[in-house]
Amino acid sequence: MDPKDEMVHDYPKPLDGHWKENWYFNFIDRENHAWGINHISLMRHLNQGRFSAFHIVDEEIIMYSNLIDIGDDFTELTDGKLRFEFLEPCRRFRVTFNGPRHQLELNYEARFEVFDYAGDRPVKPGRGDALRLNHYEQALVAKGTLTKDDKTRPIECFGHRDHSWGYRNESKVTGWNWMAVQFEDKTINLSKVVIGDAFIGSGFVSTTEGNTRIERVAIEDTQFENGTPVSSIFTGWDQEGRAWRLKSEKFSGLVLPMQDKEKGVIVYENFADYTMLDTGEKGVGIDEYLINPEG
Numbered sequence: 001m002d003p004k005d006e007m008v009h010d011y012p013k014p015l016d017g018h019w020k021e022n023w024y025f026n027f028i029d030r031e032n033h034a035w036g037i038n039h040i041s042l043m044r045h046l047n048q049g050r051f052s053a054f055h056i057v058d059e060e061i062i063m064y065s066n067l068i069d070i071g072d073d074f075t076e077l078t079d080g081k082l083r084f085e086f087l088e089p090c091r092r093f094r095v096t097f098n099g100p101r102h103q104l105e106l107n108y109e110a111r112f113e114v115f116d117y118a119g120d121r122p123v124k125p126g127r128g129d130a131l132r133l134n135h136y137e138q139a140l141v142a143k144g145t146l147t148k149d150d151k152t153r154p155i156e157c158f159g160h161r162d163h164s165w166g167y168r169n170e171s172k173v174t175g176w177n178w179m180a181v182q183f184e185d186k187t188i189n190l191s192k193v194v195i196g197d198a199f200i201g202s203g204f205v206s207t208t209e210g211n212t213r214i215e216r217v218a219i220e221d222t223q224f225e226n227g228t229p230v231s232s233i234f235t236g237w238d239q240e241g242r243a244w245r246l247k248s249e250k251f252s253g254l255v256l257p258m259q260d261k262e263k264g265v266i267v268y269e270n271f272a273d274y275t276m277l278d279t280g281e282k283g284v285g286i287d288e289y290l291i292n293p294e295g
Helices: none
Strands: 019-029 034-043 048-057 060-069 082-088 092-098 102-110 131-148 151-168 175-182 187-195 198-207 210-225 228-238 243-255 266-276 282-291
Touching (some): 034 082, 048 082, 131 175, 131 187, 175 228, 175 243, 228 266, 228 282
Antiparallel strands (some): 048 060, 102 131, 131 151, 187 198, 198 210, 210 228
């Protein structure tokens, strides 16, 4: 991967669709009772940027979302409150947030190598205008501090990041599931995107030995409580034929604001405990559901 791809990309002009560039960092520190996601989306079709920090601290949900105008020369990833810094491409990163109710500073280091989805199966012909993206992800370790109510606690945990750029129109997506789970010795990432009658299943397994591509995904036995998804069984078959089968169980979560998505689209962001069903190994991660009633 080109290190320049970490930063802001040029985009097609004139635009003929929903062209966005998104960066995402999460952290999940069960021991210190803090977890959350940090997200920046540059919406080039609107000339606006959305800066979001959604954190849960001692079971209290604290949400920050700020929409700013951007121009062609926008390159520094900050709105003055939330900032992403790429200290060493593909290796070291910093996320800082100076909000009205709390502050966060996290230094991230790579656990494993970046997985770049380039070459993954495309959406079926005629559906590509919903999601045509360059996209990569990476497992991380996060260390830093969180300050709330004049009290500072350490943060030391696993994390995950995502970067994508290209055409992205969630209103045309029927639904998706995405999970990224951290185990002590590996990361497992699975996703399934449904667009009309077409679907894409993909993902990867990362270890110190490298990345293994997931080529097929099944999601079964999703359980709901009061209309909210709380558990699923995921199976991913990798390029070597191995089946990775996991169960997610939500311990916390939130519903993401829909300001930038079409009416009716709902995203559930679950923080979940995971069990590897064939070995009993325990992990922790994200279990995300997008549901589009009109998709």
